[in-house]
Amino acid sequence: MRKYFGRKLLIYLLTFFLAVTIDWLIPRFMPGNPVANMLARVSVNSTAASVMQEYYTHLFGLDLPLWQQYLNFWANLLRGDLGISAYLFPKPVTQVLMNAIPYDVALLLPAILLSWLAGNNFGAVAARSKWLDNTVSPIGYILTATPYMWLGILLAWFFGIILDVFPIAGAYSFSLSPTLSWKFIGDVLLHWFLPFFSLFMVQFGGWAIGMRNMIIYELEADYSHYLEALGAPRSLIRRYAFNNAVLPQLSGLALQLGVIVAGALVTEVVFSYPGIGYLLLAAIQNQDYFLIQGCFLFIIIGVLLANFVIDIVYVLVDPRTRRGMTGEAA
Amino acid sequence: MKALKQKNEFLYFALRNRKLQIGLGVILFFVLLAAFGPLLTDYEPFDYVNPTGPVAPSSKYWLGTTFFGQDVFTQVVMGLRATFLIAILGSGIATLVGMLLGFLAGYRGGILDEIINVLTNIVLVIPTMAVLLIIAAYLQVRSLTMESILIGLTAWPWAARAIRAQTFSLRTRDFVDMARMSGESSFKIIFSEIAPNMMSYLVMTFILQFGGAILNAATLDFIGLGPTNAISLGLIMQYSMMWGALQFGMWWWFVPPGLAITLIVGALYSMNVGLDEVFNPKLREM
């Protein structure tokens, strides 16, 4: 088990190291002068421009040798300093991102967990009869094939415009100010629902299909045939098949995280939901490079953390990793 | 003789597989639309053809016009071209890189395998989209080709992993041992002995990569990092959102591009399942 975690941690540390390096490398070696562009944009605000200019010179310190620039970058990063946002000047990027994080967590955590659980159970049921399989599988395939933003747009159009039962922009109404009242909480939930639901649906299709395929594979496994030959009840055979099929679904979740996060980004854009995706769009439109870089790092850190959590869960679910029998989860 | 018989058997099942038929049919439809669609329209994608702005679909504008009076049908047809171009280039690059690394790692094993494995795992863990974003964000001018290359270069780990595993299980087979004993080079063994024996696998990997590239490109376009000099299905959706298609109920602006993507990717998945059934007799329905 120590070896399993050791290996995983090594990969994650290397990944983080690589990500930070990319983050440092790209603005320096891309064609053109992006930072000049960015400064040109903020130059409307002269104080901002001069502060940014100063900051930029300090941070990039082009007079310093490259290795020192690189070390400085790391030093700033470890102090939590990701620069100052040009678009939301003079807020530090870290703070801007910290304000967005709760929305992402509120959207992603329930969407990922619920869709995974519901999809797995639904897929297991679908594998049970031909009739269900023939109706559920095509829907599942269409759902996974749907681009996240398009399902979001359709839901917003149908529930927000045609039926007019859900708001389609923001995290809460403009008229309300954040307080701990039922009215406000209800309003927040109302705004949260559609982005959550569209994220949920696309993933749900994927997990249902995945489980359906895995369980059919497991029902053809030797241990299932043995139980059948011994006349074990169907319920026991299905339960074993499900337990075995959940494992690849769990490693699948780890592999899908990146795609899900990308889906969340565009879903937030559709619903103007103030998470990192929405920030990112604003940052791109305003060429706020510090903010873009910050978003990049936060996404990476989030995905790495989630991966680590899944690894821990995997060890809890698969006894073989605990006994050091297999080293590879994902 | 045996191989020939097997091929015929695959063909027999392939021609009778509904999922494969449906998938191929849909793809063929969109390919033809992308190829010959421009002949059906008199407009250019960015021309302001309708001076009154947005109108619903009609016989004159098959899919209506945008907020600015651009013809949506023309945009979708041209967007399809972009989508297919990106998908072929992107998935081609990803599959090639994946094959190269997968074959090397699986066939050679040892330290090379370790290194490639760690590299694959790293790229697998990094959210592809985040990397694409940060690179694309710094490019002032973005072309379709550039987008495809970026997508291809970040999407290979899936392929590499799958191909490595297959190669690994094939390399100890008798026919590979025979080839090795008769002194053939690794390169020759990989391409004349191993690759043909996992052709079905390679085809299916390519198909999945193809669908993935389409979805990745759409995401990138939608977030505002698409090609700066072309139209694509993702860009049409982005423009429609930017210019209030939702609020004004201009459904003809955002439904067709998303529907096209969904149908194409769905058809690819359907083909994949169909092929899986053709190649794995266990999954065939009796």
Add this chain to the structure above:
Amino acid sequence: MLQVENLTVYYQTLKGQVRALENASFTLADGEIMGLAGESGCGKTTLGHSLIHLSPPMTHIGGRVLLNGQELPLADMQKMDAYRFNEISIIPQYAMNAMNPIRKIGQMTEELLRAKKADVKTVMAALKDRLEMVKLPQEVLGLYPIELSGGMKQRMVMVLSTLLDPELLIADEITSALDVASQKAVSEMLVEFRDQHCCNSVIFITHDISILYQIADSILIMYAGQLAEKASTETIIHNPRHPYTRLLISALPEIGVRYSDKRLTGIPGKTPLLLNPPQGCRFRERCPLAFEKCAEVPPFVEIEPGHSVACWKEGSADA
């Protein structure tokens, strides 16, 4: 006692019916260990499986099977469940992967017993003795299958399959995956199981006649979906009557030496396809003694007590 009467089982495939088992009739006495041998694809596994788990694409075409005078509901998957494990059990060919990889062996056993509504306490107590019989430590119950060696898994499955003291045990190629030393050990354990009444009669499916010579009381030879000959082991080895059995035995260089399927190609010709098998005796294309009569299916007749042969030459000679 097991009576099989005219059992016919086909496989339904897209190309048509594969006639894998045609009109099989034989009896198996209490306590008898019967070897079931033949080339791969001769229908021996089909016969073994149809006695316990006759599931699609296998189809029951005709015939019946009686266990201690009671007819088995072969084709009824649900009703057969009452007999499976309790009365008829199997040690599968794939014993190495037969146990759920993510359950501890003891836990899995308990869950299985509970699901079969067996007396869990008594059986679990008996399990300890059985483990001793096959020289497995008690600790295996706390382990996962992956922690056992191949031989250990094989023995564990043997214990599992016989926990409820079945009347009939089908051992399907249980020695083919093992090395020669373990083959001998496992076969001897099986005999001991029979002697200790952990199971009553045994059908031992194999393509390795030399193993049968060591442990089987009788041997049933199959060819291309038809029964060829059944007799005591001694008779089959030293005095076979069916031309196929004779060729098979003479192809053994020496009793006790293992032969492989490959050596059987020493018999000229090849086995007929069972998708569209030839009429009559299916061995006649390769048979040195074949004559016109062989275009009809020879009946499987008893030519002397305990010795049945399906051959026109033999059957009529004695009749």
